[in-house]
Amino acid sequence: xxxxxLNIKDNTSLFKEERYVQQRENKKxxxxxxxxxxxxxxxxxxxxxxxxxxxxxxxxxVINPHKACQPLGxxxxxxxxxxxxxxxxxxxxxxxxxxxxxxxxxxxPTPSVSTSxxxxxxxxxxxxxxxxxxxxxxxLYKPEMVAICTTCMAEVIGDDLNSFIGNARIKGxxxxxxxxxxxxxxxxxxxxxxxxxxxxKGILSYLYTRSGIExxxxxxxxxxxxxxxxxxxxxxTGNFAELRKILAAFDTKYTILGDHSGNYDSPAxxxxxxxxxxTKLEDVPQAANALGxxxxxKYTLKKTQEYISGTWNQQISALSTxxxxxxxxxxxxAISELTGLPIPASLTEERxxxxxxxxxxxxxxxxxxxxxxxxxxxxxxxxxxxxETGMEPxxxxxxxxxVDYNELKFKDEAEALLAASPYGSExxxxxxxxxxxxxxxLLNDTVDLAIGSxxxxxxxKDADVPLIRVGFPIxxxxxxxxxxxxxxxxxxxxxxxxVNTILQQLDDxxxxxxxxxxx
Amino acid sequence: xxxxxxxxxxxxxxxxxxKNEFDSEACGSIxxxxxxxxxxxxxxxxxxxxxxxxxxxxxxxMDAAHLVHGPIACAGNSWESRGTLSSGPSLSQYxxxxxxxxxxxxxxxEKKLKDSIDYIAERFAPPAIFxxxxxxxxxxxxxxxxxxxxxxxxxxxPVIPVNSPGxxxxxxxxxxxxxxxxxxxxxGTGEPEPMSPLGVNxxxxxxxxxxxxxIEKLMxxxxxxxxxxxxxxxxxxxxxxxxxxxxxxxxxxxxxxGLAKEMESRYSIPYFEGSFYGAKETTYSLRQMAFLxxxxxxxxxxxRLTEREEARLSQDLRPYRKLLKGKRAVLYTGGVKSWSxxxxxxxxxxQVVGVGTNKSTEDDVRRIADRVGDDxxxxxxxxxxxxxxxxxxRKADIMIxxxxxxxxxxxxxxxxxxxxxxxxxxxxxxxxxxRLAKELTYSLANPIWKLAASPAPWDKEAPPYDR
Numbered sequence: 006x007x008x009x010x011l012n013i014k015d016n017t018s019l020f021k022e023e024r025y026v027q028q029r030e031n032k033k034x035x036x037x038x039x040x041x042x043x044x045x046x047x048x049x050x051x052x053x054x055x056x057x058x059x060x061x062x063x064x065x066x067v068i069n070p071h072k073a074c075q076p077l078g079x080x081x082x083x084x085x086x087x088x089x090x091x092x093x094x095x096x097x098x099x100x101x102x103x104x105x106x107x108x109x110x111x112x113x114p115t116p117s118v119s120t121s122x123x124x125x126x127x128x129x130x131x132x133x134x135x136x137x138x139x140x141x142x143x144x145l146y147k148p149e150m151v152a153i154c155t156t157c158m159a160e161v162i163g164d165d166l167n168s169f170i171g172n173a174r175i176k177g178x179x180x181x182x183x184x185x186x187x188x189x190x191x192x193x194x195x196x197x198x199x200x201x202x203x204x205x206k207g208i209l210s211y212l213y214t215r216s217g218i219e220x221x222x223x224x225x226x227x228x229x230x231x232x233x234x235x236x237x238x239x240x241x242t243g244n245f246a247e248l249r250k251i252l253a254a255f256d257t258k259y260t261i262l263g264d265h266s267g268n269y270d271s272p273a274x275x276x277x278x279x280x281x282x283x284t285k286l287e288d289v290p291q292a293a294n295a296l297g298x299x300x301x302x303k304y305t306l307k308k309t310q311e312y313i314s315g316t317w318n319q320q321i322s323a324l325s326t327x328x329x330x331x332x333x334x335x336x337x338x339a340i341s342e343l344t345g346l347p348i349p350a351s352l353t354e355e356r357x358x359x360x361x362x363x364x365x366x367x368x369x370x371x372x373x374x375x376x377x378x379x380x381x382x383x384x385x386x387x388x389x390x391x392x393e394t395g396m397e398p399x400x401x402x403x404x405x406x407x408v409d410y411n412e413l414k415f416k417d418e419a420e421a422l423l424a425a426s427p428y429g430s431e432x433x434x435x436x437x438x439x440x441x442x443x444x445x446x447l448l449n450d451t452v453d454l455a456i457g458s459x460x461x462x463x464x465x466k467d468a469d470v471p472l473i474r475v476g477f478p479i480x481x482x483x484x485x486x487x488x489x490x491x492x493x494x495x496x497x498x499x500x501x502x503x504v505n506t507i508l509q510q511l512d513d514x515x516x517x518x519x520x521x522x523x524x
Numbered sequence: 525x526x527x528x529x530x531x532x533x534x535x536x537x538x539x540x541x542x543k544n545e546f547d548s549e550a551c552g553s554i555x556x557x558x559x560x561x562x563x564x565x566x567x568x569x570x571x572x573x574x575x576x577x578x579x580x581x582x583x584x585x586m587d588a589a590h591l592v593h594g595p596i597a598c599a600g601n602s603w604e605s606r607g608t609l610s611s612g613p614s615l616s617q618y619x620x621x622x623x624x625x626x627x628x629x630x631x632x633x634e635k636k637l638k639d640s641i642d643y644i645a646e647r648f649a650p651p652a653i654f655x656x657x658x659x660x661x662x663x664x665x666x667x668x669x670x671x672x673x674x675x676x677x678x679x680x681x682p683v684i685p686v687n688s689p690g691x692x693x694x695x696x697x698x699x700x701x702x703x704x705x706x707x708x709x710x711x712g713t714g715e716p717e718p719m720s721p722l723g724v725n726x727x728x729x730x731x732x733x734x735x736x737x738x739i740e741k742l743m744x745x746x747x748x749x750x751x752x753x754x755x756x757x758x759x760x761x762x763x764x765x766x767x768x769x770x771x772x773x774x775x776x777x778x779x780x781x782g783l784a785k786e787m788e789s790r791y792s793i794p795y796f797e798g799s800f801y802g803a804k805e806t807t808y809s810l811r812q813m814a815f816l817x818x819x820x821x822x823x824x825x826x827x828r829l830t831e832r833e834e835a836r837l838s839q840d841l842r843p844y845r846k847l848l849k850g851k852r853a854v855l856y857t858g859g860v861k862s863w864s865x866x867x868x869x870x871x872x873x874x875q876v877v878g879v880g881t882n883k884s885t886e887d888d889v890r891r892i893a894d895r896v897g898d899d900x901x902x903x904x905x906x907x908x909x910x911x912x913x914x915x916x917x918r919k920a921d922i923m924i925x926x927x928x929x930x931x932x933x934x935x936x937x938x939x940x941x942x943x944x945x946x947x948x949x950x951x952x953x954x955x956x957x958x959r960l961a962k963e964l965t966y967s968l969a970n971p972i973w974k975l976a977a978s979p980a981p982w983d984k985e986a987p988p989y990d991r
Binding site: 019020025028029039047051056059060063064065066067068069070072073074075076077092095096097098099100101102103104105106108109112113114116117118119120121122123124126127134135137138139140141142143145156157158161162191192193194196271273274275276277441460463 | 565567568591598599612624649928
């Protein structure tokens, strides 16, 4: 059938019709008790420096937050382990939000269940919900381990997970041996990254303790050669693949602790199986004997790192997301140092190729002013990348940046990094601020590009700045998370994304006099 | 009716039913059940909570500010993630939250809430502020009503507490509690302009993907005005005078039937339950509106309009019906869509072989039973595997469900249409049915299914699911 037969219009085209334009005009009587002029003035005021100051003095309300809550991170962490069912102890809406949030980003299903606590649980405690929930979910979804995290509600009423799980065993709902890891993750402290950390630490310590193994770092004929790797709250499945590629080039054995890439990048086989990939449960206690642990998100994995260096007594190499040439250099040096292996020539060659690509593109990047939004570790990586390409980070907003690792605060590290480069001289770092603050920044001190999650699109549109989607969540673009952004290859991907957005903008804004073929 | 688009052997279109408050047999007179919405079952991957339900109902009041009083989770995970569209203001899109931290939990967050309300009132000048309680604020005993009352007096705009914390139950219960908030604080507090014509309130229509605009266009063509939209693409002011409407149409009965019922007893506004999915239901709804308006001329206009639209639709649908005839679908959705979409599908020649009843009222289930054959399987409980099982056993060609089940369908290589709140296509009204036909055809005919179902050329094993 031809398209002409279908006289169906979508909203975008429909609303350009005269009758709808008219209808919108008529509706305005309801919309604001003020004139169009007043509206325009208010809008202009919201873009002024005076308003920005008021906006930054705002204390008590968050407008357009750029963080999610702890248990969301815990769900992602639990999905990093083999046949593990994330189990959220609280009222059921939280779990529904986590599932849609993660599924919308990865475009994959998220198996996760809830204890669906209601008013009676609020009064009498959630133990019965937890016991019933364990029984039902184990029967329905047949996991090999359940990983429980709490929500605000369970925390406020003070539910004791450890004793509840014990009671579930006494009641025979689950056997004595059945593994159930847990962590406490109220949403009124921390953010998705601290929740991720809590669950990883919860699972590692639980599986290690119950195994009865005593850690001897670097010991054991087979396991001792291994390296432990943690990627943290990682929104890119492509980053797992890139890291595997790098480790394969080193020819080292390794265990990824918390690998959710399988669950969020499974093939279309015609059958949905709930669980794909993940760190093998028996590998976790063995990981205590590894040579050392490489952590790619040092702020995110704070408590886990402390646990590994403390209880497992292991050497830790804690980096932030390895973006850009220097970021990746640090990664390779860290692997080399932990394993004692030389840096493979193939990676040196790859490095050279990507440096070449950066040189090719540098005329378009130099001096470009950039605004950045993201989680702390991602921002450290992005700042480094921007600085080495000659882009100038101007505004940096980190809602959940109030974290430190080994007494180094995110804000201090970011500022030191910026101060070390002439391209960082204009930058300001805003911790604990939201996207409405970022809007003021974008409108008052314009930039050429914004880099951040999909949530930044509203402020970016207001300020008429193109948005490069990096981080979490990315709801409104497809497959971004399948391309790595770490390592030399990831640097190349990020570079293409940025430089081609700039080139597209040159073409779009061209009036015809200078519409060139060659760039 | 001259041009019927109903399939052969189908029943005749429904006649309008006279409804008044004394007629106990009338359509829609059955009171909402006294028993609460079903309790969620622990250990399942269930849907949203009451907080979610209340937000869904009220967020489409586009010019109001919606402030979540609680820790960051409830707002941080939910802002700007619904497909309810606005033709103008966008304040409703802003994610406002008090972002309570542990010290607020200990010492109370009422001061923070007060300051947040003041800030929003001063900086954004909304016509009203809706304040949502969450699990935490309900548990620590915040007196939200008092804070809102005091704030409303201080700042001179309505500040409406919505007491629907997540733990009180399901999403549906939250819809109802939001309706209660409207009844208690909004409806009846304003008066329309003297010259504005009065007409129908659309209750429980959320303008997902712009469906309400299609409906409004149809109603206007027949000379029927919308008095208040409750709440798709609504303005706060128009809801304040909803009590002046002549008729209430309840579009999603599970959500807000109680609201219509209460408005009938308070303001003597007759109501009926209807749907705009499918030509038959659309025609019925329009006729019912005109009938209850008690306006002969309007009834005649509706008859002319529906006749013309059905004829045109019948023509336009021809190529699609050829392709869709005999196709089998599993429908997993809630509320009114559980039965009304069945009608729409039947008109396209698609047979519903499995239907979810998880979120349906007893009335809804009765209506489902009226519309499907004996060999249709009822799916009372969720869980992806349960739905998939029905698709397999009943040899369905397509799955019609919500976004959370979409990626499971993809994994199983089952053609899929999103029918719930995340959908991006408008399926209401005559044009909507045409869109649905088009989407069904596209989803079924896409070449990717064949590609996905064939193994790699070097792999001799047969695909797991042969369609």
